[in-house]
Amino acid sequence: MLAATASDRFALLPDDAQFIFDFNQPQAATGQGGELIVANRKTFPALVGTGSGVAVGFVKPCGINTFHVHPRSAELLIVVEGRLVTEMVPENGVLDASGGRRMIQTEIGPFQMTPFYQGSLHTQFNPDCTNTTFLSFFASEDVGTGQVLDETFAFTNDVIEAAFGxxxxxxxxxxxxxxxxxxxxxxxxxxxxxxxxxxRST
Structure with missing residues (x-):
């Protein structure tokens, strides 16, 4: 990232194998319902200068990718195996026909795609008893992810009490x-x- 020129960046990656990212290798983003493997500029330095990133999600039966946002990119999600039900809430002011906050729900199967807009709150759920695999493409080498419930409950108790009325x-x-x-x-x-x-019992 600090290299002065593109030529200097290439010199920092002398091995051709450094231009291969293996989505078969697990990362830390694993829960009971599946795992995400993310290629970004930290996990795959060859992405520096491309302005892009990719994630592969393996969602077990009944797995849900909990409410989250991406602060630095939109996401294009393509299912390659199985099925996902997705929900997305765009920014304030996006309303449905009755004047309430709009929630966009899709159901997508193999080789169907849906977008999630930068900063929008969204989630994906596997409603079936078989595994689902998806690919997500980003216009950032460092898309970032904020798990909304984790972030919300990181605030102090008095702020949470006030926010929940x-x-x-x-x-x-x-x-x-x-x-x-x-x-x-x-x-x-x-x-x-x-x-x-x-x-889970707890």
Whole structure:
């Protein structure tokens, strides 16, 4: 990133194998419902200068990629195996026909694509008892991800109480904090029952 020229950057990658990224190698972004493997400028330095990044998601039966945003890029998501139900809430002022906040829901299968706009809140859910694999493409070498529940409950208790209108308070806030699963989590109750998957006990 600090190289003065593109020629200097190439000199820092003398081995041709440094221009291959292997999505078969697991990373830390693993939860009970699956895993994400991300090629960005940290995990794949050859991307520096390309303005792009890629992620591959492996979502187990009933897995849900929990509510998140990408602060530095839109996302184009393509399913290559299985099926995903996606939901996205764009920015303030995007309304539905009744004047309420619009939530865009899609159901996509193999080789179908949906966009998630930069900064939009979105999630993906595998409603089936079989695995789903997807590819996500980004216009950033460092797209960034913010897991919304983690970020929300990182605030102080009094701020959370105020934001929730006093409906959640005190010790209950800590209970919620501890219950937030890592992405990708196990999902919707109906799917878990249908697929015979036991929820985590905590």
């Amino acid at each position: 006093g409906t959640i308070a005190g010790a209950n806030i800590d209970v919620v904090r501890q219950a937030i699963p890592p992405s990708i989590a196990l999902g919707v109750e109906q799917c878990l029952q249908q697929c015979g998957i036991q929820k």
